[in-house]
């Protein structure tokens with residue numbers, strides 16, 4: 001779904017046409033046939049999208065716009081037609097306190113009321129049924145009608161005779177003409193029982209109590225209605241010869257006194273957004289215990305003279321608002337599963353959904369996390385799913401409703417969709433990663449940033465921004481390109497923000513790394529499991545990068561000697577051996593590697609030691625080190641010609657202990673080994689050359 005602000009007029013017009021068609025179709029299925037094909041949340045997302053487009057392109061609003069239509073025309077209904085004397089309306093929706101506040105502010109502006117003056121507003125639950133208009137003349141029920149398209153509804157007079165909540169006659173003294181309007185509904189229990197009975201009899205199943213109530217009322221044969229447990233409560237009125245009050249509250253009270261049920265949660269609230277939202281929250285709390293379904297709270301301005309002044313917009317009164325409970329869960333269809341490659345090479349599946357309104361927000365994408373999650377859900381393209389979005393949490397698929405169908409599983413890719421390199425999950429890991437780190441466009445800039453970072457090649461002046469800029473210009477695709485930047489001196493100078501001096505400084509910093517430290521270069525390549533320390537350990541043993549490559553390739557081919565040679569190194573395990581083998585097995589990586597080694601020439605790697613009083617000794621670091629990391633401490637020991645070991649034994653010469661050293665300290669004492677603290681170690685480092 002494209003952002004409306006970037007949409008061309010032609011695209012907007014096309015989309016509006018498609019929406020008008022789709023919404024009309026779903027209106028027919030829902031209102032005329034009582035068998036919706038999509039969830040309300042999906043329908044609401046279509047309506048919302050239509051409203052967004054119409055707001056951005058008001059001149060494109062169609063003659064047949066869904067925003068102007070109520071319900072569905074009843075042309076095809078077998079029931080008689082009734083023209084409403086006063087149109088039956090819909091309600092505007094709000095999904096957030098902010099939208100409720102806007103509604104209140106709009107009314108205030110319209111009525112020119114002073115800011116902050118409290119308003120009296122009635123609140124009642126928005127019951128999920130179908131509207132029905134009951135016309136009484138001289139206290140006798142003469143006509144009952146559905147809403148239809150708002151102007152013309154269906155005659156259900158015979159049907160409502162079987163609804164005990166609807167009186168056939170009213171007490172003496174009622175106005176000559178009075179149309180009571182309210183909701184015909186089915187309680188949850190009756191709905192469950194009806195569907196069970198329908199299932200038994202092989203009849204039609206209803207999607208929800210609202211559809212069941214509508215399907216039960218709108219029957220040509222009223223004896224069918226008689227078998228269904230329908231109920232009614234009143235929430236308004238249509239044509240009247242006289243009003244029994246000057247406020248919504250007074251008239252609803254009068255209707256109640258004539259024998260009609262009204263909402264048990266009806267209340268008059270004086271205040272602003274905060275007071276209304278408090279009431280909304282209270283009704284939300286009561287919701288699970290109500291015997292019927294509700295989907296929100298209806299607010300109506302209490303004063304009828306103000307209602308009259310406010311009047312109506314296209315299809316709803318300005319003086320009323322339906323504040324809907326944001327559905328935290330909703331049903332929709334997975335239209336596609338795309339694979340995104342993250343900056344670390346992780347393949348993340350993303351579900352593309354038929355747009356659906358969840359928690360008041362239109363959701364079109366959902367993260368599917370990883371390959372295991374797709375397997376757990378048994379998810380395939382085309383499946384119906386329940387998605388959930390609570391608060392600001394990223395939407396999740398909580399259930400796959402299409403499980404049982406016999407279709408092939410989603411084939412999770414074993415190659416990176418960005419670069420075509422192999423994508424694998426290592427043992428015990430759920431994430432599948434692209435192995436083409438150095439050539440994968442999704443990973444490239446991050447790999448380059450790592451390549452020049454302080455602990456890697458440490459090239460000053462080549463920051464994140466510059467890398468991104470050069471990358472976008474096509475100047476930096478792989479590490480070797482860094483060393484070819486000198487040919488672009490004039491091009492860089494022509495860029496904004498670069499002067500002779502800064503360009504020359506950058507190029508000098510790069511030239512200074514033509515003969516880099518081999519361990520840093522190896523670490524800079526970003527091979528999985530090959531961190532700073534591992535890179536040094538490897539280079540200490542093999543000294544030359546081409547030698548390491550040969551050993552790694554032989555190990556991958558299963559050469560036991562090569563494997564043994566690698567794993568004999570302290571700290572090198574099977575995962576490093578595998579990662580190295582995989583790296584050199586990927587032709588793209590080899591190309592990058594060879595290209596790079598044509599540009600730079602690392603000298604033979606030898607551990608550079610300085611004279612110190614711990615040369616040739618074995619040191620153990622233990623406890624919490626406060627001024628350096630354990631890796632740094634190890635590196636320092638190496639530079640001083642000492643060996644850093646992990647545990648205290650008879651071979652240990654010196655223990656450097658931080659706070660909380662514990663058992664190792666005790667062992668050192670038992671063996672009579674010298675123990676110093678971090679400050680003592682710093683002293684030794686400082687003394688050395």
Ligand SMILES: NC(=O)c1ccc[n+]([C@@H]2O[C@H](COP(=O)([O-])OP(=O)(O)OC[C@H]3O[C@@H](n4cnc5c(N)ncnc54)[C@H](O)[C@@H]3O)[C@@H](O)[C@H]2O)c1
Nearest residue numbers: 026030036038039040043090091124125126127131235298
């Ligand atoms: N799934 C689908 O395919 C599909 C298709 C069309 C419509 N729908 C659903 O139908 C609804 C839209 O229908 P709508 O335009 O008739 O609006 P609506 O039903 O959301 O709101 C208007 C109606 O609310 C009723 N109502 C309930 N309690 C009320 C109260 N206390 N006071 C006043 N009115 C009260 C009235 O009958 C009124 O006509 C949406 O929820 C939509 O998701 C779904």
Ligand SMILES: [Zn+2]
Nearest residue numbers: 416419434440
């Ligand atoms: Zn890739």
